[in-house]
Amino acid sequence: MIAPQDAGSEPADVAVIGAGVVGSAIARLLSGYQLDVTLLDARDDVGDGTSKANTAILHTGFDAAPGTLESRLVAEGYHLLKDYADRTGIPYEPTGAVLVAWDAEQLAALPGLREKAERNGYRETEIIDADEVYRRIPALGPGALGGLTVPDESIICTWTATLALATDAVNRGARLRRAHRVSSVRRESEYTVLHTNAGEVRARWVVNAAGLGSDTIDALFGFDRFQLHPRRGELLVYDKQARSLVDPIVLPVPSKLGKGVLISPTIYGNVMLGPTAEDREDREDSSTSADGFAFLRDKGERIMPALLDEEVTASYAGLRAASNLGDYLIEVDDRQRYAVAGGIRSTGLTSSMAVAEYLVDQLGKAGLRLTERTALPAPPRMPNIGEAGLRPYADAERIARDPEYGTVTCFCERVTRGEIRDALHSTIPPRDLGGLRRRTRAMNGRCQGFYCGATVTGMLAEAINEEPADAPANEEESR
């Protein structure tokens, strides 16, 4: 699929490298101005990197390091993403969280955490005693000594969040190019030429939002200012039948290594246990491990023994972009007309829209002309794949209008034929099973395809075959 003729196509005003949640938010914001934006990603889908495999909590930022850019952008991003979710239908649930102290040291740390939260501008936490902890989380294992409530921590659908932002960008005119891995860059007087495995892309400005790859891209622009390594986080997702065990998110008291192992409801009605935190080298390796599972089961046994009697529906690992810097790195180099949003560690889902605002503001100051476009399309209305809202299988009016919404295809997750069809014909259609699963939840349930796998695979194969086989890479996703 090499398309060298790409070099001849119109150069973009801005190329954004990386269509994770951060790059998608940036591309969306930029395409609200009179700018020609290209969003590229090495993978076959948007949100197929760290943004697809996290704990999907919309953080208040109560435990960030006060005074950092991260602290500020998480707090702002929380509100921006929540508002955006209201407008687009990204599913979220305001579950709240309880931080549980299991020993004297952790108990003693609670007042400090409360104070830290206030320095981060979050004033709603409350210290509660053990009885109150058990009243809120009756299934908690024995030995909890007290807790700190964080009433505004919420859960959100990370898949829909990225997809909504990227869809919005495309609707506003951005060109999305998936399966374009940037391998080197060449500076010309007016443009930067990005060499990818699918041809060259030229742009006046380049934004690096390449997640775990952002230090590598940064080096291509001659910098040596930060290093990343993957910090793997493994997670176990338990059966929906466990959902009643967990209402608020159960957080551990954070340690040096990170936020620690939590138990949280998921937006899809399951219960999640994790993540681990393990420093690794291979940036592509998101495999799970026997040690990781054993570690999680051990933690789970203590936090909520009843959970371990339930079936495991899924397991996965995500790679945090751990950075040698203590904060996000968001900077613009006006000389090279280049910007980076890197080291967005374990809070980037929450902060993504604030990162975009901050970065675009910097770009404006550095000389990028930001003229607002009039008549922007309305933000997309995303399909609801969350349990809190009304889903098509339970929506009589919708089924009456279109019986495909009454044909349940994935039984475990109650995904209907109509929803799968819609996803396959959406603005950014999936190109593989993983992409279809993230858009619909099909095959994500307890049977993992025993019943529906063949049907869903068949629908995907048919849709992919419908697409013209030899569309040149540079045209396949132009507006």
Add this chain to the structure above:
Amino acid sequence: MTAARARLEPDVAIVGGGPAGLRAARELAPAVSGAVLVLDRESRAGGIPRHCAHTGFGIRDERRMFGGPAYATRMVRAAERAGAVLRSSAMVTGWSATGGLEVTSPDGLFEVHARAVVVATGARERPRSARMIPGDRADGVYTTGYLQNMVHLQERAVGRRAVIVGSELVSWSAVLTLRHAGCETVLMTSEQPRVEAYSLFSLPGKHLLRVPVRTSTRVTRIIGSPRVRAVEIEESPSGNRTTIPCDTVVLTGDWIPDNELFRSAGIALDPATRGPVVDTELRTDRPGLFAAGNVLHPVDTADIAALDGVQVAAGVLDYLAEQRRDGQHVRITADQPLRWIAPMIQRVGARPPARKRLLAWVDGYVPFPKVVARQGGRVIAQRRLPWPAVPGRVFRIPSEMLSGARPDGGEVRISLG
């Protein structure tokens, strides 16, 4: 939830149109005055046999041998001919606040209020995640059900070299399916230490299937992305690990009942089967709610599921005729090396279980098992059976062994002596 649910009021509602549900419907339809409604979420009723292209169905119930799809069709027709109403693409999603079954179908939403409900939702194989097999996120990893749906219903290709995990009856069914799809089985692994487990395999033509088997072996990692490239296996007790190149992995057996409707109804689950606790007449502890088929014994063959259908129909008719049996009862439990036993309750004056057999599952091979029944520590029966207890298939125990149980004597524990 939107309010607009059409209300249906059959005499009996049967959830699941597999062998168990269909046979129950066929018995009940001529015997009750109102409607007998079978709800199945697949586009065609018939249950698992729909995608088992091999023969071996119907021996003990229809007294003839059928291929899976032919058997499924026959069961559907027989239920319809008997007057049952079958609705496919109709999924029961839960219980309404007033105790009705909530149903989603292309014809809209329904709420079904029946005088008696039989849940016959079957069982599924545990997938990779539930077995907690770590490694890469790889395509090409199937359960037998998934594989057979791919090959026999969708006519899609799988890979060329497969490793089959497990050596239950169903595992051989996977071998046949893979062969049909032009995929070679390069290895079958079994955690069992001995080969007897599968040498008793009874599907016709087994001797043609030359498949290398490794015993005392488990899969410790799946390697390859986006598609599986190999599996890592570990032999016990040596702990030696080997990598076996393959592009397809089939995880077979390791069953779990589709128990959701029982759990959401607050029905007690048996910790060992993970299906509902039922008595010999297949009643649950909620009056009017019954279970049949693999949802209560994961898993037995289709003919036995169908004969459950006969058994449950008799129980339903008694219930509708207001013949109650809520007298004294004893709980039946399994002790090592038995993993589970079903049914789990015997009531005074109740009918014996179907075919006068208790069904059980063993975790190790026992050639001439001596079954011992104890109540309160006292041996109430023991018997050496002329058939072996084999992992991966149901072990049948004559229910007469319970005849010496005292109704007030507490739990009866069944074990192998």
